[in-house]
Amino acid sequence: MYQTIDFLKQVYSSLKNSIKWQTQLDEFDIVIFGFLITFILHFILNRIRLPSRDYNQSYWSFVKSQVFMGLINYCPGVSSFLEKKKEEALKSFAHSLDKHTTNKTFKIPENGMGYDKINERLKSWIERDSKNYYSGKISGSLYVHNDHKFIEECQEFTKNFIYSNPMHADLWPASRQLEAEVIKMTGELFGQEKESIGMLTTGGTESILLAILAYRNWAETEKGITQPNIVIPETAHAAFYKAAEYFKIQVRTAKVNQKTFSVDLKDLKSHINSNTICIVGSMPNFPYGTQDPIEELAAIAKKKKIGFHVDACLGGFIVAFAKEMNYGKFDFTLDGVTSISCDQHKHGLAPKGVSTVLFKTRQLRQYAFFSTATWSGGAYAVPTTQGSKTGIGAAGAWFTMLAIGRKKYAELSKQIINATIQLAKQINEIPELEVCGQPKVNCVCFKSKGNINVYSIHQILTSKGWNLNTTQNPNGIHISVTQQNLQNLKQFVQEIKEAIQEIKANPSKYRKGGDMGALYGTTQKIPDSKFAGNALKLYLDSVLKL
Ligand SMILES: *Cc1c(COP(=O)(O)O)cnc(C)c1O
Ligand SMILES: *[C@@H]1O[C@H](CO)[C@@H](O)[C@H](O)[C@H]1NC(C)=O
Ligand SMILES: *[C@@H]1O[C@H](CO)[C@@H](O)[C@H](O)[C@H]1NC(C)=O
């Protein structure tokens, strides 16, 4: 991501100069003038296809983004200039990733490579990369506990399923059973005592996509809604925006309370209308680790007769095993809850590639299934986005749940909760910092109380080997507590304190907040958020390039 900064910075400053977008005062005149020009050109060039404002966009930012994009699209030379910049950016992103690329293969070798040679490569890659992921200084990403015997046995078990294809349930009955049992055991954790109604997916994102798809199809069929919207807290995961983009659904974002960092119910209610298909709450959310008021949201959904998805992707396996924490109800024992997502591959401690989405009723789940009876290839029905699929996910989750057991999950869960609460307390004791809300599950996010740029703290921590996430609105640093970093949190707090001392000793060096400060500073200045978002796609081009 860092590599997008230079590109955005260059583009922004060149455009700014070329269109003389100099001061706040100037800006206003240019906006009015540019808006008229843009409008006229839109009419002429697009035959009256008027641009439309995003629901969450203010009128002023809509005008600014239209002018900005108008200038980019219609100013002579600007688009060819941008194309050139994009090519340069792609080259430089790819170059910076190339540092970690060794022994490139561009073509299938004429004769197969010997196993020894292949294993030699594998060894060198694992040796290098495991220093990153087993450093104990990364946020989230790797959740498994440091029990090497367990990890080895899990690998031994799952390898038996690498060629399985549970799409063919008749050929791989064991894989089918593992999948159904994982769904059953997970549903049981969330109040589905008799029958668990769910689907096994490849991750939290797919679970969320399928839940939103179910609501869209349900609302269209049963309520005739053709212009659907979802109302989600600003803290809801990016996957909800992805679902909305994939399935052409409007997103209406509800504010979160800036003290508690959970959704403002009044604001949320104000966005619900007759086209709303569902609302969302997180248990907890990714940015701040705070929970939304799930019981109140369930009551709203029930009253309005719309869906309510509880996103427990991150915290499901923690909160379900911590009854003594009095988190309140968050599962199907609440009448208004209609779907829940929960990731085995996060605090379920399973290998990557497995999550569960649960539904209140079989009818609702059917709205996310796909089937056709008339395809020339034969009658065809699959539950998720996949066709042929691997049984590894189900096998990894099944092995993990059985090998760990409820007692151990409860114990591990208590450790994470305890460490999270301790960490928040210790950070709040640092006079320059403040924790966002009162995190009580598995993530902590903190912001600056005074004039220290929090991204500079991030910059220093990164140089000391920490791999953390930054948040914006407000600017903050996020850490997801895992079994991998649990032992190093004392050191984490110590290094935060040292970073603050270093910043205080060198204020001019650390004013700007390093790379993350530059990235967010620039993206927040670019008037069209889609343009800034598209620049991040250049980063993806380079990730996928050899
Ligand atoms: C991680 C996460 C997701 C998405 O899960 P993936 O497995 O990364 O696709 C959804 N919601 C929350 C709160 C998360 O933390
Ligand atoms: C990978 O490349 C390095 C040099 O770049 C070489 O020394 C090494 O032998 C190669 N490894 C394999 C397995 O081909
Ligand atoms: C919680 O953390 C505190 C301080 O680190 C420790 O003394 C206590 O034993 C922990 N409790 C549990 C249940 O882990």
Ligand SMILES: *[C@@H]1O[C@H](CO)[C@@H](O)[C@H](O)[C@H]1NC(C)=O
């Ligand atoms: C968190 O930060 C890491 C390291 O910068 C990055 O690779 C990852 O994509 C980020 N994750 C999220 C969810 O933002």
